[in-house]
Amino acid sequence: MFKLNSKFRGKTVPLAIMISPVAAWLVLLIAVPLVYVFVISFCSVSESHKIVFSFTLKNYAKLFNADVLGVYYNSLIVAGVTTAVCILIAYPFAMIMSKANAFKKTLMTIALLLPFWTNSLIRLYSWRTLLGKNGYLNDFLIWTGAIDEPIEMMFTQGAVVLGMVYTLLPFMVLPILTVIDKLDKNLIEASKDLGAGIVKTFRHVVLPLTAPGIFAGSIMVFIPSLGYFFVADLMGGGNNQIIGNLISRQFKSAYNWPFGAALSIMLIIVTLVLVKIYTKSGGKIDELGVV
Amino acid sequence: MQENPKPIVEIINVNKFYGDNHIVRDLNLTIYEKEFLSILGPSGCGKTTLLRMIAGFEYQTDGEILIEGEPAVNKEPYQRNINTVFQNYALFPHLSVYDNIAYGLKMKKVPKNEIRQKVAQAISTVRLEGFEKRYPSQLSGGQKQRVAIARAIINNPKVLLLDEPLGALDMKLRKQMQIELKSLQRKLGITFVFVTHDQEEALTMSDRIAVMNKGVLEQCDIPKKIYDEPATKFIADFIGESNLFEAVVQNEDNGVSELYSEAGELLGKSGEFEREELLYVSLRPEKTLFSDAPIGGFSLYGVVKESIFLGNIVKSIVILTNGQAVKINTPTGTPAPETGKNTYIYWDVKDCVMIPAVSNKIFKYLEDIKYEEELKIGGEEQNV
Numbered sequence: 319m320f321k322l323n324s325k326f327r328g329k330t331v332p333l334a335i336m337i338s339p340v341a342a343w344l345v346l347l348i349a350v351p352l353v354y355v356f357v358i359s360f361c362s363v364s365e366s367h368k369i370v371f372s373f374t375l376k377n378y379a380k381l382f383n384a385d386v387l388g389v390y391y392n393s394l395i396v397a398g399v400t401t402a403v404c405i406l407i408a409y410p411f412a413m414i415m416s417k418a419n420a421f422k423k424t425l426m427t428i429a430l431l432l433p434f435w436t437n438s439l440i441r442l443y444s445w446r447t448l449l450g451k452n453g454y455l456n457d458f459l460i461w462t463g464a465i466d467e468p469i470e471m472m473f474t475q476g477a478v479v480l481g482m483v484y485t486l487l488p489f490m491v492l493p494i495l496t497v498i499d500k501l502d503k504n505l506i507e508a509s510k511d512l513g514a515g516i517v518k519t520f521r522h523v524v525l526p527l528t529a530p531g532i533f534a535g536s537i538m539v540f541i542p543s544l545g546y547f548f549v550a551d552l553m554g555g556g557n558n559q560i561i562g563n564l565i566s567r568q569f570k571s572a573y574n575w576p577f578g579a580a581l582s583i584m585l586i587i588v589t590l591v592l593v594k595i596y597t598k599s600g601g602k603i604d605e606l607g608v609v
Numbered sequence: 610m611q612e613n614p615k616p617i618v619e620i621i622n623v624n625k626f627y628g629d630n631h632i633v634r635d636l637n638l639t640i641y642e643k644e645f646l647s648i649l650g651p652s653g654c655g656k657t658t659l660l661r662m663i664a665g666f667e668y669q670t671d672g673e674i675l676i677e678g679e680p681a682v683n684k685e686p687y688q689r690n691i692n693t694v695f696q697n698y699a700l701f702p703h704l705s706v707y708d709n710i711a712y713g714l715k716m717k718k719v720p721k722n723e724i725r726q727k728v729a730q731a732i733s734t735v736r737l738e739g740f741e742k743r744y745p746s747q748l749s750g751g752q753k754q755r756v757a758i759a760r761a762i763i764n765n766p767k768v769l770l771l772d773e774p775l776g777a778l779d780m781k782l783r784k785q786m787q788i789e790l791k792s793l794q795r796k797l798g799i800t801f802v803f804v805t806h807d808q809e810e811a812l813t814m815s816d817r818i819a820v821m822n823k824g825v826l827e828q829c830d831i832p833k834k835i836y837d838e839p840a841t842k843f844i845a846d847f848i849g850e851s852n853l854f855e856a857v858v859q860n861e862d863n864g865v866s867e868l869y870s871e872a873g874e875l876l877g878k879s880g881e882f883e884r885e886e887l888l889y890v891s892l893r894p895e896k897t898l899f900s901d902a903p904i905g906g907f908s909l910y911g912v913v914k915e916s917i918f919l920g921n922i923v924k925s926i927v928i929l930t931n932g933q934a935v936k937i938n939t940p941t942g943t944p945a946p947e948t949g950k951n952t953y954i955y956w957d958v959k960d961c962v963m964i965p966a967v968s969n970k971i972f973k974y975l976e977d978i979k980y981e982e983e984l985k986i987g988g989e990e991q992n993v
Contacts, residue, residue, distance in 0.1 A: 504699035507666050512713035513687040513764065522712075526703045 359579035367573035377580035386564065393560035396475065396550070397543040400482040401490075404539045405532055407483070408490035412531075415491070416498040430488050442481055442552045446472060473555035481553035482543045489542070490535035497531030530601050537596055541589050561585060614641035616678075617767055617800055618663055618691075623672030625658055625824075632658045634824040636672070640768070640802060645794050647803045647811035650821035651847070656804045657696075659821070660770050663802065664693045677767070687716075692761035696772040698753045700745040706732075706756050707741040713764045731759040734793070751782045758793070768800040775810065787814055808848050812836065820844050842964050845891040852897055852935045854890040855966075858882045865906075865958050872929040873908035875955075878963050889964040894924070894936040896960035899946055904955040911935065911954065913946050927954060 359377055362370050380386065415426045433441060448454050449471040456468040471477060501524065509519040543549075547562030561581065568578030597603060618640040625633040633655045640646055648656045661667040662674060665686035674681045676689055686693075692713075700709050708715075710731055714724045732738055735755035745753060754774060761769055771790075775783045791814050794801045805811050811818050812832045819829040820843075828840040839845035845853060854875060856868035866879045868890065877890045903910075911929040923945055925937045935954060939945045946952045 502697070502699060504695050504697060505701060507664075507686070508693070508695060508699040508701070508760075509712070509716075510666075510686045511664060511693050512760065513716035514712075515685075515687070518716055522716075523701060527701075 355579045355582055358576050359583050361576045363574055363576055369575055377577045380577055381580060381584055389559045389561060389564050392475070392558060393544050393562075396478050396482060396558070396560055397540050399479050400486065400543045401536050401540045403479065403483050404487055404490040405536065408487060408494050408535060409528075409532070412491050412494040412498050415495055430491055434488070438485055439548060439552065442485070442549060445477070445481065445484070445553065449477065472553065473557055475554070475558050478550050478554040478558045478560075481549040482539075482546065485546065485549055486539045486542055489538035493534035493538065494528065494531040497528045501527055530599075533596055533599070534601055537589075537592050541585075541592065544588075545585060614644065616640070617642045617676070618802075619673075619675040619678075620659075620663075621673045621675070623659075623662065623669045623674060625655070625662065625667070626670045632824050633662075633669070636824075636826050638819055638826055638829060640800060642767070642800055643798055644816045645791065645801045645803065645814060647805055647815040647818045648821060649805055649808060649811040649818050649848075652806055654821040655824040656806075656821050657772055660693075660772055660802065660804050663768070664691060664770050665689050690767040691770060692764055692766040692768075693770040693772065694754075694757045694761050694774050696774070696776060698745075698757040700753055700756055700760070702745050704744075705741065706737065706743050706745075706748070709745070709756055710759045710763055712760060717764075727763055731763045734762070734796075735759045750778050751786065754778065754786065758790075762797060762799075766799065768802060769794075769797075771801060771803045773804055773806070775805075775807075783810075790814065812848070820847070822847070838962055839891060839964065842889045842891075842966070845889070845962065845964060850894050850936055852892045852894065854892075854933075856888055856890050858884055858886045858888060860884075866963075867906060871931045872933050873910065873931075874906060875909060876906040876958050877961050878958060880963055882963075887966045889966055891962040891964055892956050892960065894938040895922075897935060897937045897954060897956055899925075899937065899939070899944075900953040900955055901946075903953050907953065907955040909935075909954045911952065913948050913950050913952060916945065916948050927952060929954075 358369055360373050360375070362372060362374050362376065364370050411426075415423055418426065446453065450456070451468045451470065451472075453471075455471065456465075459465045460468065505523055505527070506519055509523045514522060544560060545562035545565070547560065547566045550558050550560045550563050565578050565581045565585070568574045568581065572578075593603070616639045620636055620638045620640075623633055623636045624631070636659065648659060650656045658667060662669050663676075663681075665681065665684060665688075668682065676684070676691065681689060701712065704712065707728060711724050711728050714727060719727075728741075732741065735758050737752065737755050737759065740748070740752065740756075745756070748756065757774070758769075774790075775786050778786060787810060790801070790803075803811075803814065812835075815832055817829060818832055818835050820827050820835065822841075822843045828835060828844055830838075835844065836848055839848060839851075842853060845851040854868075854870045854872065856870035856875060856877070858866055859869050859874075860867040861879045861882060864879050866877050866882060868875050868877055868888065870890075875890060877888070882888065909929055911927040914926045914928050914934070916923055916925040918941070921941055922938045923941055925939065925945060927935045927937060929935060937945075937954065
């Protein structure tokens with residue numbers, strides 16, 4: 319057994335010194351930028367795209383412009399469908415994973431997390447070689463005679479959803495896996511003992527008890543899929559704008575930082591509201607911080 | 610129990626393996642209608658596995674289980690007229706007490722009015738009035754226990770299986786629940802199969818006790834018989850306290866057999882024993898007696914190592930000449946030698962139990978094979 323030298327026992331580094339590096343990191347890289355974004359969201363821009371520090375609410379009024387509303391609509395559909403598809407894939411996957419032996423479980427975890435070692439842009443590009451007009455899938459379909467001409471599979475809303483699901487799936491699997499692992503197997507036996515078959519047991523016992531995991535996973539998937547503009551860019555080719563694209567455009571090409579800031583603040587508020595609903599309904603904030 | 614009890618569950622030559630582990634060995638047991646049967650044994654003896662096979666959560670590797678005369682092999686747990694009270698209660702945490710109890714009826718699509726009526730009845734049976742709207746997390750251990758019982762009996766099972774249901778309760782509550790369970794069983798008039806590792810619990814509650822050890826059903830009988838006439842060395846040791854003498858038959862004469870043990874000569878009951886046959890002579894501590902002078906037929910001699918005053922009895926430990934410790938309980942007030950004094954011990958022949966060692970020998974033989982192999986491996990390692 320390791321024993322602490324008596325010289326050091328009872329003596330600790332002052333708390334302030336211990337946490338100061340982390341605190342400095344959080345303040346400099348998160349708190350300060352957030353405050354800055356919040357402040358400029360009430361500013362306006364001059365003719366030469368300079369930020370003018372005069373209080374205005376017009377950036378927030380602009381959030382309700384018709385063209386912007388269209389982007390919200392598209393974005394909500396992409397995020398909603400992405401979340402639903404992720405649930406449908408992740409739930410059975412997590413169930414199989416939970417039942418697998420230690421070796422298979424490790425293998426599945428590696429398969430789930432390994433893609434994170436490659437840059438997501440590169441991984442998304444690889445879809446082009448599969449789905450593009452001259453891609454392997456089109457080649458294959460023409461070869462089998464199913465189609466005569468290559469069909470456009472990239473640059474559609476479906477492709478954006480595919481990219482989102484592909485990128486965000488692990489964030490759905492892990493929280494669901496956590497709740498399924500925690501589920502007391504005796505409850506399933508008790509349900510069967512009391513007269514419920516597999517389907518009824520799933521509906522009345524398994525699903526309600528794993529719902530917090532589904533909800534946690536949905537937050538982890540829904541919110542990023544409103545903002546992952548690079549997925550919409552690469553898979554949607556500019557035709558399928560989501561809120562993330564709108565924000566990135568304000569900062570990069572339109573030079574309207576205050577409006578971009580207002581959009582960001584709105585997204586943060588949506589996130590906070592969803593997390594609040596999650597914790598109100600009994601979810602634990604720690605279980606959101608997976609991976 | 611009735612005069613001619615009707616079998617409700619018949620377990621015939623059942624074996625259960627988990628991989629190479631032989632959990633239940635050639636088990637035969639008939640459970641009758643309206644009886645309170647305890648399955649007693651140390652942890653890992655296969656008692657829970659046996660219960661799970663009756664419930665339908667596990668299937669036997671071979672052998673047959675009949676429920677109400679029909680083979681149970683293709684019946685799902687919910688197709689059996691049997692319900693289970695789980696060890697950790699397994700209450701549905703997302704459902705209220707009312708909904709937990711109503712679960713079985715809801716699954717069977719019983720009309721709502723009827724459900725309300727039956728749940729109210731079950732709640733009053735287990736005396737949980739006023740707790741209907743609470744959730745399991747807001748209940749104490751004893752209350753959870755009652756909900757688990759109410760939930761299991763609402764389907765009117767013919768057999769209720771209870772897997773160490775009192776294990777998590779404190780001593781006082783445990784005693785109280787023992788009495789309640791027993792009276793509940795009489796009131797409902799159904800079979801209770803009660804799994805426990807607590808011999809006292811089994812002795813006080815059961816009509817019959819089935820004692821299991823290492824997957825083998827060693828004895829199934831009424832509590833008095835189990836206590837007074839243990840069939841195996843294990844049971845003599847496991848149920849209550851016993852002094853066991855490993856002895857060899859020398860002679861049989863006039864209803865008394867003369868035996869020789871490592872500690873000296875002793876007397877036992879006669880049977881159809883062979884000369885030189887190995888036996889265990891088992892004595893309860895309260896039936897083992899002190900003597901100042903040698904008693905005919907006995908030459909067990911030792912020194913009192915300890916004597917502990919326990920209120921109504923004095924518990925002495927005597928170390929015999931071969932080093933064996935013998936427990937002797939004497940009622941307070943009767944003379945007993947003090948610590949450090951030498952003494953002879955003996956007993957009334959009718960109080961001892963003769964346990965043939967044959968069955969043990971077979972298992973011992975099997976165990977010895979394994980043991981020797983391990984020894985060999987150990988030996989080789991030593992040689993290297």
